[in-house]
Amino acid sequence: MHLPNLDEAKKRTSKNNIYKNLTENYPKAYVGKKYFLRTYGCQMNVHDSEAIRGYLEMLGMENTTNIEEATVIVLNTCAIRENARDKVIGFLGKCKYLKKNHPDIKIVIAGCMSEQPDVIDDIMKNHKYVDIVVGTHNLDDLPKLLLKDLKKQEIEVFSNSDEVIEGFNYVRDSKIAAWVNIMFGCDKFCTYCIVPYTRGRERSRKLENIIEEVKSLKRDGYKEVTLLGQNVNAYGKDIGTSFSTLLEEVAKTGIERIRFVTSHPWNFTDEMINVIAKYKNIMPYIHLPIQSGSNNILKKMNRRYTKEEYLELFNKMKKKIPNVAITTDIIVGFPGESDEDFEETLDVVEKCQFDGAYTFIFSKREGTPAALMKDNTSIATKEKRLQRLNELVNYYSNKSNQKLLHKVVEVLILGESEKDSKKLYGYTDTMKLVNVEGSKDIIGKIVKVKITDAKSFSLDGKYLEEGVEV
Ligand code: SF4
Structure with missing residues (x-):
């Protein structure tokens, strides 16, 4: 048994990636059985679920959307906001009922929630019917655990890893558009975010492996790839290359559409902008989270840029990339956010007129610095701010869409x-x-x-x- 440990997860002791190729084959011990897989959270989780499906089908199982007929139930969880966690805990109630009537079924928890010690405490004490918990760094342990004769709850969560795993046998959701991981983890440590703890340090895949994957997807008839990372523009810093180099090489494969998520404004370079502007198959769309328009709050968030720097980057993108659409993420009600801070956020939205924005009320994540910050703003005030923000955001996204009418x-x-x-x-x-x-x-x-x-x-x-x- 390995339990998660946030102190371990925070450590950035090594800079050397260990490249591991998955070559193992597993016996088809589950032929004729079905699995039910539910995914919560971001695109990274959606893509991890494609790897999980690969493992489950390697064991001989078939997918079902009817949980009642499943032998294995997997919840691939998200830890980014409290409501994502609440949804998983709520759904576990249904799993408990199923397990009571069918003791042979196996219930598995994977994903970011597994990396949180308080969640694991809760599972060990209150959800003993959960059979297996695997962490984000050791998803490859899942088939081995499913093949074991389980006598007790198996919790295998490794909080720190230098591994970059190649050779996942993805069962992809789409035959048209594919996710391609280019890196894992994040080193930014925004003070509200649990991802650097749950996903570990930034580790880049080798450029040649990514290009080979894109070429193979193109051969299989895929029209679009989305390059995936928590912070894609940090790609390559650990292995002596850069995101602009990767993007250019992916463009040269000739795949028809290339997208990428997510970008951090802090290290979005001119080279990246030039490459996006140069290649027709790199889509003119950038998701560029700002999170707040107030320099005071940006500093507390450890976002490493100011409102002015963000605006400068935004305007440069608009000028250099023809017809570019830019969307963003905004957090309302971060600890200490005053009315004036919030007005700064509205001001940025007015200035940028984003094509769209994902807006959220701040959600405290245990173990992050922001969870310890003093927060005097009432939930009613935060909700009012969110409503005002959404009205403005929706106005501009509608305005942006209206420009396409009859075109x-x-x-x-x-x-x-x-x-x-x-x-x-x-x-x-x-x-x-x-x-x-x-x-x-x-x-x-x-x-x-x-x-x-x-x-x-x-x-x-x-x-x-x-x-x-x-
Ligand atoms: S850049 Fe910040 S918000 Fe994004 S994953 Fe890293 S720590 Fe979280």
Whole structure:
């Protein structure tokens, strides 16, 4: 048994990555059995779930969306906000009931929550029916644990790792657009964030391995890749290369669409901007979290830039990258945020007129410095601020979408719309969601669409065949 340890997780003792290639094959001990997998949180977790599916299917299992028929239930969890954690704990109630009636099923917890000592305490004391817990650094232990004759709860969470794992047998959600991890971990230690503890130090994959993965996805017919990291523009610092070099090499593979998330404003270089502007297959869309417009709060958050520096970078991107769309993240009600600080945030939104923003009320994460900061602002005040912010953010995202009304745009069609089975959905180069009228044979293609309606969060459009409405 290995238990998580936040002090261990904080340590950045080594700079040497250990590159590990997964070569193991496992016996198909679960043929005829099914698994149910639920994913919480960010794109990194969504992609980790594709690795988890790879392991489960290697053992012979099939996916099910009906939890009642599952032999293995996996919750791939998120620790970034309290409500993500509450959702997992809530869902465990259902798992407990299932386990009571079917003692043979196995319940697994993976993901960032596993790395938090207080969560593990709670699981050990109050959720003894959970069979296996694996950490983010040792996901590759999951098949071994599932093959064990479990006599007791198995908790295997390694809080610190230098490993960069290659060779995951991903079972991807899409055959059109793929996630590609380029690095793991984060060294920024923003004071509100648990990720540097749950995901460890920044470790880059080798450039040649990433390029090989993109080429192989292209050969398999993928149209789009999204390069993935907690802080992609720190890519390569540990191995003597850079994100701009990687981006250029990925562009040269000729894959039709390239995206990347997430960028930190602090080390977004001119070279990166130049490469994005130079290659048509790098999409003109950047998610650039600002978090607050107040220099006072940015300092408390340890974000390493000022409002003025952010605006300078933002304006440079707008000037140099044709037609670029920029979205952001904003936290409201960080400890000590005054009315004046909040007005600074509204001012940034007015100045940047973001294409969209993810807005949140500050959520205290145990073990982070911000959890110990004095916070005198009432929840009612924070909610009012969030409401004002959302009104402004929505106004500008609607304004940005209105600019596309009656225009013809290129959309990569990803599938049938979940809300309306008669429609398809896809994204523009600038990452705007479009619900499209058209036949299913355009799924997987980049097609011309005429925009017929523009709302705050999505667009409606009609597929144009050879420029003609159908
Ligand atoms: S850059 Fe900051 S917010 Fe982003 S993952 Fe790292 S510590 Fe968290």
